[in-house]
Each structure stands twice: as structure tokens, then as C-alpha cells.
Amino acid sequence: MNPKIARHVYGWLLFAPAAIFFILFTHYPIVRSCYLSFFNNPRGVQPRRFVGLANYAYLVNDPIFWQALKNNLIYAFGTIPVTVSLAILMAVWVNRRMTGRAFVRAAYFTPTILPMIAIANIWLFFYTPGVGLFDNLLKSMGYSGRNWLGDPDTALLCLMVIAIWKDAGFFMIFYLAALQGIPKDVIEAGKIEGAGRWYFFRRVTLPLLMPTTVFVVFNALINTFRIIDHIFILTKGGPDNATELLLYYLFQTAFEFWDTAYAAVLTVVIMAILMTLALAQFKVLERRTHYQ
Amino acid sequence: MQIEVRGVSKRYGKVRAVGNASFSVEEGQLLVILGPSGCGKTTLLRLIAGLETVTSGTIHIAGREVTDLPPDKRNISMVFQSYALFPHLSVRENIIFGLKVRKVPGQEIERRLARVIDLLGLGDRLDSKPGELSGGMRQRVALGRAIIAEKPVTLMDEPLSNLDAKLRNSMRREICSLQRRLGIGMVYVTHDQIEAMTMADRIVLMRDGSIIQDDVPENFYEQPANTFVARFIGTPPMNIIPLCATTGGAALEPGGEILFPGIDGNRFKLGIRPENIRIAEQGRPAVVTGQEYLGSDTFIACEINGHELIVRTRGRKTMLEGTRVHLTWDPHTLCLFDAQTEQRLESLPPGRKEG
Ligand SMILES: Nc1ncnc2c1ncn2[C@@H]1O[C@H](COP(=O)(O)OP(=O)(O)OP(=O)(O)O)[C@@H](O)[C@H]1O
Ligand SMILES: [Mg+2]
Numbered sequence: 159m160n161p162k163i164a165r166h167v168y169g170w171l172l173f174a175p176a177a178i179f180f181i182l183f184t185h186y187p188i189v190r191s192c193y194l195s196f197f198n199n200p201r202g203v204q205p206r207r208f209v210g211l212a213n214y215a216y217l218v219n220d221p222i223f224w225q226a227l228k229n230n231l232i233y234a235f236g237t238i239p240v241t242v243s244l245a246i247l248m249a250v251w252v253n254r255r256m257t258g259r260a261f262v263r264a265a266y267f268t269p270t271i272l273p274m275i276a277i278a279n280i281w282l283f284f285y286t287p288g289v290g291l292f293d294n295l296l297k298s299m300g301y302s303g304r305n306w307l308g309d310p311d312t313a314l315l316c317l318m319v320i321a322i323w324k325d326a327g328f329f330m331i332f333y334l335a336a337l338q339g340i341p342k343d344v345i346e347a348g349k350i351e352g353a354g355r356w357y358f359f360r361r362v363t364l365p366l367l368m369p370t371t372v373f374v375v376f377n378a379l380i381n382t383f384r385i386i387d388h389i390f391i392l393t394k395g396g397p398d399n400a401t402e403l404l405l406y407y408l409f410q411t412a413f414e415f416w417d418t419a420y421a422a423v424l425t426v427v428i429m430a431i432l433m434t435l436a437l438a439q440f441k442v443l444e445r446r447t448h449y450q
Numbered sequence: 451m452q453i454e455v456r457g458v459s460k461r462y463g464k465v466r467a468v469g470n471a472s473f474s475v476e477e478g479q480l481l482v483i484l485g486p487s488g489c490g491k492t493t494l495l496r497l498i499a500g501l502e503t504v505t506s507g508t509i510h511i512a513g514r515e516v517t518d519l520p521p522d523k524r525n526i527s528m529v530f531q532s533y534a535l536f537p538h539l540s541v542r543e544n545i546i547f548g549l550k551v552r553k554v555p556g557q558e559i560e561r562r563l564a565r566v567i568d569l570l571g572l573g574d575r576l577d578s579k580p581g582e583l584s585g586g587m588r589q590r591v592a593l594g595r596a597i598i599a600e601k602p603v604t605l606m607d608e609p610l611s612n613l614d615a616k617l618r619n620s621m622r623r624e625i626c627s628l629q630r631r632l633g634i635g636m637v638y639v640t641h642d643q644i645e646a647m648t649m650a651d652r653i654v655l656m657r658d659g660s661i662i663q664d665d666v667p668e669n670f671y672e673q674p675a676n677t678f679v680a681r682f683i684g685t686p687p688m689n690i691i692p693l694c695a696t697t698g699g700a701a702l703e704p705g706g707e708i709l710f711p712g713i714d715g716n717r718f719k720l721g722i723r724p725e726n727i728r729i730a731e732q733g734r735p736a737v738v739t740g741q742e743y744l745g746s747d748t749f750i751a752c753e754i755n756g757h758e759l760i761v762r763t764r765g766r767k768t769m770l771e772g773t774r775v776h777l778t779w780d781p782h783t784l785c786l787f788d789a790q791t792e793q794r795l796e797s798l799p800p801g802r803k804e805g
Contacts, residue, residue, distance in 0.1 A: 343534035346501050351548035351599075352522030361547075365538045 188429060194422035206419075213423045223424070225399050226407040229314060233403060234382040237321045242374055244326040246367065249333035250359070263334070270328040278391035281320050282307075285392070310400035313393050317401055320388055325381070329374045336370040337363070369443065376439035380432055404428055451513070452477050452603055452635035453498065458507030460493050467493040469659040470507070475603075475652075478633040480626070484646040485656035486682070491639045492531075494656070495605050498637060500524050511603060527596035529606040533588045535580040535595075542576040545594040566598045569628065586617045593625070597632065604629075606638045610645065622649060643683050647671070655679055671723075673785075676792045680721050680785065686749055688721045691757040692789060702734065703755035710786070721785035721794070724749065724762035733778030738769045752777060 195213055197206040217223055252263045269277065284291040285306040293303030306316050340363065348358040386406045393401040395410065405428060412421035453475040460468040468490045475481045483491045496502045498509060500521035508517045516524045527548075535544050545566060549559045567573050570590045580588055589609060596604050609625070610618045626649050629636050640646055646653050647667045655663045655670065663675040674680035674688070681687040693700040693715040699708040700715030709720070729750070736752040736759065748767045752759045752775065761777065769775070786795045 341532070341534065343530045343532055344536060346521075347528070347530060347534040347536075347595075349501065349521045350499065350526070350528045351551050351595075353547075353551045357551060362536055362538075368538075 191422045191425040191429070194419060195426050197419055199417060199419045209419075213419050216420065217423050217427070222399055222402060222407060223404075226402040226404045229399075229401065230382060230403050232314060233318055233321070234379055236315075237318045237325070237382065238375060238378045241322050241325045241329060241378060242371065244322065245329035245333050245374065246364075246371075248326065248330045249337055250363075252330070253334060253337045266327040266330055268327065269324045270331075272324075274324070274385060274387035275391060277320060277324055278388035281316075281388070282392055285316055307393055308397055310398045313397060313400045317388060317392065320392075321382070321385075325378060329378070332370050332374055333367060336367050340366055372439065372442050376435055376442075380435050383428060383432060404431075451475070452479070452511070453481075453637065454510040455494075455498065456508045456510075458494070458497055458509060459505045460490075460497055460502060461505045466659050468497065471656075471659075471661050472507075473654050473661060473664050475635050475637060477602075477635060478630075479651045480629050480636045480638060480649055481652045481654060482646040482650035483637060483639045483654050483656060484643065484682075485641060487641055489656045490659040491641070491656055492607055493659075495607050495637060495639050499526060499528050499605050524603075525601050526603045526605055527599040527601040529592045529596045529604070529609045531608045531611060533580070533592040533612075535588060535591055537580055540577050540579060541572060541583070541591050541594075544580065544591055545572075545598055547595065548599050562598050562600070566594045569597065570594050585613050586621065589613065589621060593628070597628065601634070603635045603637070606636065608640055609638075611640075611642075618645075625649070643685075647683070655682065674721075674794060676794055677719065677721065677787050678792065680787075680794070684723060686724050686760045686762070688723050688785070689727075689759045690719050690721045690787065691754070691759065693718050693720050694755070702757075706755070707734070709784075717789050718795075719787040719789050719792075721787055722759075722779055722783060724760040726783040727759065727761045727777050727779050729761060729763065729775050730778045731776060733776035736775055736777050738771055738773040738775060740771060741767070741769055 194206075196208060196210060198209045198212070200206040248266050252259060252266065256262075287293060287303055287305040287308070290303075290306070292306060296303050304312070306312050344362065345358075348362060353361070382403075383405060386403055386409070389395060389401055389403065389406045395402040395406050404424065408421055408424040408428060411417050411424060451474050455474065456472050458468060458471045459466070471494060473481070483494060485491050493502065497504055498511075500516065500519060500523075504517060508515060510516065511524055511526065521528075536547065539547065542563070546559050546563055549562065554562075567576070570593060572587070572590055572594060575583060575587060580591065583591065589612075592609065596606075606625075610621050613621060622645055625638075638645075638649060647670070650667050653663075653665060653667055653670055654661055655675075657678060663670065663679050665673075665675075670679060670683045674683065677690050680690060691702065693709070694702065694704050694706070695715035696705060696708060699711035700713050700718060701708050702720070710718075734754060736754045738750060739753050739758065740751040742749040742751075743766060746765070748763050748765070750761045750763060750767065750769055752761055754777070759777070787793065788795065
């Protein structure tokens with residue numbers, strides 16, 4: 159065989175195993191979902207029928223979808239700034255020379271290695287009306303407790319607190335790595351020039367952490383559309399759809415209501431959101447991070 | 451006196467990085483700290499800058515004790531070996547960083563910036579990021595940041611070591627003339643003896659954390675404190691060969707001609723610079739063992755009694771290995787070192803006229 163062709167074949171053979179699984183479990187389902195979103199559900203012996211944009215029209219008029227989207231945005235923009243600020247704060251804190259530094263770092267990181275289901279169960283106990291940690295604290299201070307997860311006003315907030323608690327430690331690790339990547343002599347140059355701690359942080363550290371922040375913010379954003387495990391344990395989307403997030407709504411549509419067609423539409427919408435975010439991240443990272 | 455270092459020591463656990471160092475820098479003087487790698491030069495400079503705290507001893511800058519003050523209270527500026535520029539800031543912002551910290555008024559900043567840019571020729575690169583500049587340009591930005599502060603003392607840690615030989619030569623001259631023009635006191639760390647010899651008003655030579663010699667450059671060459679200094683300064687280094695005891699004095703070989711009458715040869719070593727030896731018709735017999743041609747000079751290696759001596763001759767010379775030659779020198783160019791302590795003897799015992 160022509161050696162050039164042989165090399166191509168060799169290359170494709172190496173690529174094939176990964177490609178096959180990727181196509182099977184990622185690309186094919188995407189295409190199939192897009193396709194299904196233009197059909198209705200098969201009923202009994204009646205096969206599925208092409209309905210054009212009818213499913214999408216339904217989406218636009220579905221109040222629960224809009225509620226879920228709104229919840230998702232509140233969830234994202236309520237958690238991410240807090241998570242990122244906390245992560246930076248903790249990273250700066252544990253990056254200093256102090257006794258027990260390794261222990262503190264590990265402690266901050268622990269929530270990240272626990273499964274979300276386990277975390278949800280721990281927090282379920284914290285939030286339990288009457289006997290939970292928060293109610294006990296309130297009672298000891300003389301206030302009456304409340305049904306944290308059962309109240310539409312506080313349920314989403316409860317989930318957000320958990321997300322912050324879980325992610326801050328994880329993102330701290332990235333910031334810690336970035337902080338350690340700042341050259342020692344740059345920090346010393348700041349000292350020679352007389353920059354105070356806060357001034358130096360604002361003018362040097364924070365800008366140098368920018369690539370990490372971009373990475374972390376986009377990942378956190380994507381995560382808010384992806385991670386819903388705790389909803390299963392804590393609220394199941396309720397009360398009154400107060401904690402309905404897009405992916406959880408998709409799950410319910412597909413596996414509780416068995417509305418395959420509408421689930422396909424929701425899938426396409428979530429996919430579009432995630433892809434936009436991923437592309438935006440690459441664009442921003444490309445533009446912002448060429449310092450060296 | 452601009453800087454005064456008195457009995458300063460620095461330990462890192464068991465490691466003694468600097469031991470009992472004392473020296474001073476006069477106003478407007480350029481002092482070079484010279485020494486081989488790991489001898490404690492950087493540590494000493496960082497102690498002066500306040501980036502490290504002394505284990506013992508005191509440091510005065512401009513008559514004020516600064517031993518326990520942080521760097522920004524010491525009235526100094528510093529240029530780091532790796533430049534330490536802020537990678538996300540433009541050249542302009544890098545240079546004026548310190549002025550902004552100190553809230554110098556905008557007009558004053560512009561005035562000083564214009565002057566520094568003029569001095570360093572950075573005019574057209576003001577908006578570039580450090581990453582877009584060549585090594586030499588970055589070096590200038592780092593210099594600019596130090597100069598614009600208008601501090602009476604500037605510290606530099608091997609600022610030229612990342613540059614190629616040609617650029618290093620020109621930057622060396624630029625730094626020197628800047629220092630003279632601005633009249634700043636400067637402490638300059640290097641391990642390059644040529645930088646030290648050409649730039650310094652005064653050199654402090656270190657080894658293993660201790661100061662070996664603190665002197666003007668010419669004395670390092672002509673009156674090295676010991677064999678270490680003698681061999682550290684000069685290319686090729688000074689020839690150091692042990693003397694032999696012979697009846698009546700010290701000679702280069704047993705039974706050879708007496709160089710130093712009336713002294714015990716076994717207790718001393720002889721030192722002589724390669725350029726002070728001549729190949730002549732008469733003198734000490736030697737055998738040629740090799741040569742190195744450098745263009746303007748040729749180094750010829752000779753052997754006397756199993757000890758190698760390098761002779762520096764002008765221009766191009768061809769001498770076959772094994773050729774028998776005669777070496778001669780002026781007696782007053784000889785140095786005598788104690789074989790035990792390696793220290794140079796201040797007064798040379800009178801030798802016999804060579805011929
Ligand atoms: N932070 C530190 N912790 C422990 N030991 C150190 C530290 N800094 C320096 N040393 C030690 O102190 C000694 C002197 O180091 P220093 O960096 O001052 O040498 P130097 O003369 O600047 O060398 P070079 O020419 O390689 O830069 C070395 O043995 C080094 O290992
Ligand atoms: Mg050094």
C-alpha cells in the first residue's frame with residue numbers, strides 16, 4: 159500500500175474508538191433530539207407525525223418553561239458572584255504562610271469531593287423545620303423557625319446556598335494555582351514601590367487572575383444548567399415551581415410526563431444555551447489571556 | 451554615607467547565606483557586589499532592600515537606621531534580575547506604577563515620565579505590554595521604573611544576565627552613565643568580573659557568605675587579598691604555583707635558581723599575571739604544552755617543574771608543543787601568597803633581578 163495512505167489509515171484507526179463512542183453517545187443524541195423536536199409523540203399504534211414548529215410554539219407559551227428559565231437565571235446570577243468572590247477570598251487567605259495551611263486548604267476543598275446527593279441530604283437536615291440546624295439556631299436566639307424548603311420565598315435561596323457552599327472550595331483550587339503562578343519578584347516589586355495590600359490586589363493580583371476568573375465564571379454558569387442532583391432530594395422543583403430549573407423541568411417532561419417531543423425541544427434549548435456559553439468562553443479567553 | 455552595612459548576617463535554618471558582612475557606599479558611588487554563584491550576593495542585596503530581615507547586624511541608609519523598616523520606607527528603588535514587570539500593564543503604566551501608589555500629582559508624573567523616556571529611548575513603545583518587548587527593552591522599562599522614583603539609592607540584581615553579550619556591553623555603559631548623570635548611589639550585584647571591573651567605583655567580593663575583599667577595582671587586579679581573588683579576577687586568571695625550598699631561599703624547582711633568598715619556599719606560593727610573563731632568550735627554562743589563539747592575543751601554556759603557567763603574548767604566535775623556551779618577568783609584578791592561609795603577603799621579600 160502507498161505509505162501515505164497507510165499512515166492515514168493508521169491515524170483513523172487510532173482515532174476510531176474515541177470517535178465511535180463520542181458519536182454514539184454525544185453527536186447522535188443531539189441530532190436525534192433536534193429531529194424529534196419537530197414531531198409529535200407517537201400514540202399507541204399511531205406513528206409520530208411531523209408537526210413543524212408546533213412544539214416550539216408551545217414552548218413560547220409555556221409559563222413553567224419561563225418560570226424555570228427565570229429561576230435558572232436567578233440561580234446563576236445569585237450564586238456565581240458570591241461563589242467567585244468567596245473562592246478568591248479563600249484562595250488569598252490560604253495562600254499565605256500560616257500554620258495548618260494544608261489542613262485549611264483540605265477543609266475548604268471537602269465539599270467538592272462529596273457527591274451532590276450526600277450534600278443534599280446533609281443540608282436537608284439543616285433545613286428541616288422545627289428540628290433542623292437553622293431552626294434550632296433561630297430558636298436559641300428567640301426567633302420562631304420556618305419551613306425553609308416548603309416556602310416558595312426561600313426554597314430557591316436554600317438551593318443557592320448549597321451551590322455556593324459546594325463550588326466555592328472547588329473554584330478556590332483554581333485561584334490558588336493562579337496565585338502561585340504570580341511571580342514572586344512581581345509581588346516584591348510591588349512592595350518596593352510601596353503598594354499596600356489592597357492597592358496591589360486591585361491593580362495587580364486581580365487583573366492577573368482574570369483568565370482564571372473567565373474560566374471559572376463560564377464553568378459555573380454552565381454548571382448551573384447542568385447540576386440539579388440536589389433538587390431531587392430537597393424540593394423536586396416545588397413548591398409551586400419555585401425551584402424548577404431548566405434541566406429538572408426537562409427531566410420531569412421526559413421521565414415523569416413522558417412527553418418525548420416536548421422534552422426534545424427543551425433539550426435543544428438547553429443545548430443552545432450551553433453551546434453559546436462554551437463558544438463565548440473560548441472567544442473571551444482567546445482575547446484576554448495573552449500576557450506572557 | 452549613603453548606605454552602611456554593619457556586621458550583617460542572615461541564616462536560613464542551618465544555612466548561613468551571609469555572615470558578618472560590613473561595607474559602606476558613599477554618595478553617588480557605584481558599588482558592585484561580586485562573587486561566584488551561591489555566595490550570598492542576592493541575599494545581601496535583599497537584606498538592604500528589606501525584602502529579607504537580618505538575623506543580626508544593622509543597616510543604615512542616608513544616615514537613618516532602616517534595619518527593621520519595610521522596603522517602601524527605606525527610600526530605595528530596585529531592578530530585579532528577571533525585570534519583575536507587571537505583565538498586564540503597559541510600559542507607561544509599569545514605569546509610573548510607584549508614582550501612582552505614592553499619589554504624585556499627574557503633572558509631575560508626566561514631567562518625570564517625559565524625562566525618563568527621553569533618557570531610555572522608550573518613546574514609541576509606551577503602549578506595549580512587556581510581553582511584546584525584547585529583552586533589552588524590558589530591561590529599560592525596569593530601569594525606567596527604578597529611575598523615575600528618583601530615590602537616592604538604587605539596587606540592582608544581575609540586571610544584565612538575561613541579555614546577549616553585545617546588548618550587555620551597551621547596557622552596561624548606559625547604566626553607568628545614567629548613574630553618574632543622576633548621581634545616585636548604586637549597589638549592583640553580578641557574578642561577571644568584567645561588569646564589576648568596568649562599572650564599579652568599589653567592589654565587594656564575596657565567597658560563601660563572607661566578604662573576602664572590599665576595595666577599588668585596580669587593587670583587585672594588582673593586590674588581590676588571597677589566591678581566590680587572584681584567580682577570580684582576570685582572564686586568564688593569575689598563575690599560582692607553589693614554591694620549593696632550596697638552600698638559600700625559595701625557587702620554582704628543587705635546586706633551581708633562587709627567586710626569593712632567605713625565605714622558606716615550602717611556606718609560600720608564587721602568583722604572576724599571564725601578561726607579566728615574557729618569552730625571552732634567557733630566563734627560566736620551560737616547555738610549551740599548548741596554546742590558545744584569541745585574535746588579539748595568544749595564550750601559551752608552559753610548564754615548569756610540572757606546574758602550568760599561562761603566558762599572554764600579543765598577536766598571533768605559533769609554538770609547537772614541546773618547544774623549550776625561557777620565561778622572564780619583572781620581580782615587582784610577582785605576588786607571594788601564604789601556602790597555608792592563601793593570603794597575599796603585603797611586603798614582598800626582595801628577589802633577585804631577573805634577566
Ligand atoms: N529563601 C532561602 N531559603 C533557604 N536558603 C536560601 C534562601 N535564599 C538563599 N538561600 C541560600 O543562601 C545561599 C546564598 O544564596 P544567594 O541567592 O544569595 O546567592 P547568589 O550569590 O545570589 O547566587 P547566584 O549568583 O546564583 O544568584 C545559597 O546557598 C542559597 O541556597
Ligand atoms: Mg543571585
